[in-house]
Amino acid sequence: MRHGKYPLIIAFLVPPLLLYGIFVLSPYVQAFQISTTDWGGYTADANYVGFDNFTRLFRDGQIWNAIQNNAILLAVVPVVTIALGLFFATMLNMGGRRGQAGVVGVRGTGVYRLVYFFPQVLSVVIIAVVWREVYHPNNGLLNAALGAVGIDGPTWLGDPRFAFWCVLAVLVWSNVGFYVVLFGAAMQAIPRDIYEAVLLDGASRLVTVVKITIPLLWDTIQVAWIYLAIAALDGFILVQLMTDGGPNFSSDVIGLRMYNTAFASDTRFGYASAIGVVMFFLTLSVSVLALRASRRDRIDYS
């Protein structure tokens, strides 16, 4: 068996590593290289400009404005999404009153689960288009509902006070379903005897959630946290389709800045790559920090 080891390893390992190197690593590396040039994107000519793009970026007010919005997304989206996800998953898995052990879901759990998961099935583009109509100031679902109770709704996506939060709400809405299912699955794996034991000890439902469920779900929550943090640093598709960063840059995000700089309103690929490089390091540091901050000992059920 031993003598056949290396050909086997090479046969199975080299092609994927090669593909990974060419299609994943080399574009990254090239982005770093391009970010030090003034490449315009439509000829082969590019001049090396050192760190010019980065110094320009540092003084670019539009970039800072976009980063600020991403920072708000980063602070709000993961917290709200995980809280809602945990709440709904808890209701679906242990919110019901039937049975002694108190670990069944509310009535109609299956239907709810389907409803929550529904946005996950839709393409983000469709979500954006649907919500654009929901936020329609005159004929939209939202203002019609507000109008029915006598409130004059705002123009939502046309108002710099609301536009960003409207997109943020859709970002949360489109993500929650997935985490309901993810947390739900993890909750199913928690042994029932633990719940029976604490209920016998007289613990309330809230205490059960805080002291038993959440600690036992910690690994899953941590993963959710990192995924959501990365999503919050992006947000590009929803923003571009719903508000295109407006009004007056109030809902701009750094991903949109990069896209506009390269393709939409500018053709400065060098500068856009510099924005991409900054995004890379931002995402990287946020992920590392999230992992460090949420590290805990692993619990094994045995």
Add this chain to the structure above:
Amino acid sequence: MNSTRRDILRRGVVAGVLATPAAGLLSSCAMGGDDDDSGTGSERGEKTTENPFGVKVDAPLEVVIFNGGYGEDYAKAHEAMYTEKYPKAKITHSATQEISKTLQPRFVDGSPPDVVNNSGAGQIDQGGLVSQGALSDLTELLGAPSLDVPGKTVKDTLLPGVVEVGSYDGKFFVLNISYTAYGIWYSTKLFTDKGWAYPKTWDEHIALCKTIKAAGIAPWTYAGKHPRYMSWPVIATAIKFGGLGVAEAIDNLEPNAWKSDAMKASADAWHQIVKDGFILPGTPGLDHVQSQTEWCRGKAAFISCGSWLENEQKAVTPAGFNMSVAPTPSLGASDKLPFEAMRGTASEPFIVPAKAKNVPGGLEYFRTMLSMKGAKDFTQKVSALSVVAGSADGATLGPGLSSVVKALDASGANGFNWVYQNYYRKLERELVDAACGEFFSGRIGPAEFLDQCQKGADSIASDSSIKKYKRA
């Protein structure tokens, strides 16, 4: 799960560290195209009066068309006309909705197609292409004799402004084949029913807005999410008031061009429709299609748009709506241009890349498009005006387009245009756009509006990484 996530991140760090030393090795990747210019237009045949560009009769021609509102059939017809003259030339035709994504690698690689219809949302920024030397100079085309209008050069057959809008620093790089008028649109049916007449002066305009509002209709709506649509009437009003120099100053990024007296007078006037609540409530939250649809449903009387409006709204325009375009109202008796003066410009750009294999073929293809036969066919197929003068004669046009023809006729030699959005796309698409949004939703006044536009223009002017153009 934990360990794998961490591994991925660790690999990311490694990639970052590797980047620096590896950068030098990668000169042959994304940007490593063919640097020599030897291919440029080298395949020339002999120049004759029949063949002014020296097309090699059997040289293949590759045409890439933007497959949008105009479709691709009109181009296939032009290609058939080209093949009639050069039966040995093999034409490769393709159509895409994503010009930039499809062609960017080929531009870099040095093997772009011969003719590109650079249009649509995925359009390549033309200022960028020009500044990177990626386009062929089309000046030769203008001096060539027209294919089927005897005694005239191609330039003689074009409507005013076509050459100017495709020129950068006096060189003609971009041929736009569709002629667009920008103005204020209204439904003649609505106006006849109510007994209203389109106002010629600003005071009449405000008076009519009052009447319209009293009739329970909002006088105005606009593309709230693309508020730059409203910068067009504001600048047009200023040009008519202060003369063509107003536009030239803006195009040339002159200091305080946006704060000229004419722009101030115009912004003050337009502020009136915001102040008096003449704009359909909710408009800032609508995109262009949503606002145009509200207008078609009779919720608002006026909207600012270009002559593509009729085509864009085809599906939702009620029968008998009879949309019509009109110039912006005159501010007063001292206006430098008459009321009829209107912004007319060419759109739907075509380019020949500098590194195209068959540059003469591309020029000849343009000459075919600009022949009377090609232009008439274009107008029939896509119901839009061609840049060739007189090509709409005898064609059956919709009410909107007929009104465009009439308005352009009336405007005649007084027609005007501006081009800063071609030179510095970011200025209109992002900066002026944002300022218009604030202004027309009433969050800022006219002075702050012009300030914000000026600040945008200044930021472009002072950015050394953006190439500047002078309007000739």
